[in-house]
Amino acid sequence: MPREIVHPPKAEPGDRIAVLSPSFAAPGRFPAVHEQAMRRLTEITGLVPVEYPTTRQIGATPQARAADLDAAFADPSIRAILATIGGEDQITVIPHLDPDRARADPKPFLGTSDNTNLHHWLWDVGIASIYGGSSQVHLGPGPAVDDLHARSLRAALLTGGTLEITDPGESEDVGIDWADPRALTTFGDREATEPWSWSGPARSVTGPTWGGCLEVIEWILTAGRFRFSPDALAGGVVLIETSEELLPARQVGWIVRSLGERGLLGAAAAILVARPPVSDHQRRPPAPERARLRREQRDTILGLIDRYNPDAVVCVGVPFGHTRPQWILPHGGTITVDGARRRVHADYR
CATH class of the missing domain: 3.50.30.60 (LD-carboxypeptidase A C-terminal domain-like)
Structure with a gap:
């Protein structure tokens, strides 16, 4: 791939991670699953989840969701960004994002499904990201987080290395x-x-x-x-x-x-x-x-x-x-x- 791609630095335990809903705000409809996901996220990574105005806001405008993403990239205390789930309208969010904010402080972004839009936007901007990691699907439900998901989550956010x-x-x-x-x-x-x-x-x-x-x-x-x-x-x-x-x-x-x-x-x-x-x-x-x-x-x-x-x-x-x-x-x-x-x-x- 003859392109320059920046690899964002890893977070450290105790750092803050933005938990956003750039597509569907599933945490607003199913809060119990979301809250269990946030507890498990901290248990597995040591990171501190930070919600934004549209994280639980069902029906938030594309402009509002983009503003939360821009704010997360602009906040130096936020060291990673995790999407709660996908959806079907993130394509309307992308035009409202500020690429200069992402470039100024690249951070690991994790998401799947409709978040393909954001992965491609970041790839266009020149920033590597991580495909996967929906908190509403892979962290919150069930008796525990699957081991392979937890291991790759820690590698993506904290430790790096090859798996x-x-x-x-x-x-x-x-x-x-x-x-x-x-x-x-x-x-x-x-x-x-x-x-x-x-x-x-x-x-x-x-x-x-x-x-x-x-x-x-x-x-x-x-x-x-x-x-x-x-x-x-x-x-x-x-x-x-x-x-x-x-x-x-x-x-x-x-x-x-x-x-x-x-x-x-x-x-x-x-x-x-x-x-x-x-x-x-x-x-x-x-x-x-x-x-x-x-x-x-x-x-x-x-x-x-x-x-x-x-x-x-x-x-x-x-x-x-x-x-x-x-x-x-x-x-x-x-x-x-x-x-x-x-x-x-x-x-x-």
Whole structure:
């Protein structure tokens, strides 16, 4: 990736972390889950969460949410920023942000899903970020925080270093409804994972990452906010994951095909595809059907990558994005995808 990317300094225990809702203010609707997430955040990291006016304000304007982000970047006592959850309208927040404030004091930003907008904005500004870490999904619900999530959270915020990204052996598409008190103490329905699928040459690739939620990437490209040649991704690792909207494989393929036509797939040296959710609170097909839906999406994506970039090292099934347990991964930082040894390592420098 022939671009200069600044890696923000790590926080230290006792520092303050801004907890914001740049998309949907889920803490305002489900405060118990949010408050448990804040306690666990401090227990795991030693950081002190700081809420802003729109953290719990459902329906806050894009301007107000942008003002909170700008304020967090401008406050020297804030050493990291965590999004509570995604949503579907963060694209309207981005035009109101001040890039000079972010550049003046770069800080780790963590978020997933609709926060792909912010990750791409920061990448445009020249600041690395961390894909993952929704407090409302991965910190607040359930009897505890998953170990792999806690380890990558500490690496992203505090310690840096390199971690091997591994398969936890189990996965859930969706947890207990947050309006149900059991959400605070019970995981969702978990099932055994399948082995990751590898494709492409048996070689090792190390490069900076770019990507995120596929549906949001489509919106960003439609809005004309990717202003670079595909060469900006040359030698890098593209991250692709799909959301709880449960797009059929055919529609996922249409978006991936467009990335191929844009030249973005062809520029990458490696591509990581997340394990997709295939059920939600209203729709949970039987286990064989869920497995079929995951295979269909995998085969569709692999077929398109083979068409546009047969030399890419590809791994499908990695737990990041919209399933749980979830690894937090660098965005603009470095990942090694080793097609020979079939291993993935993330550098959280």
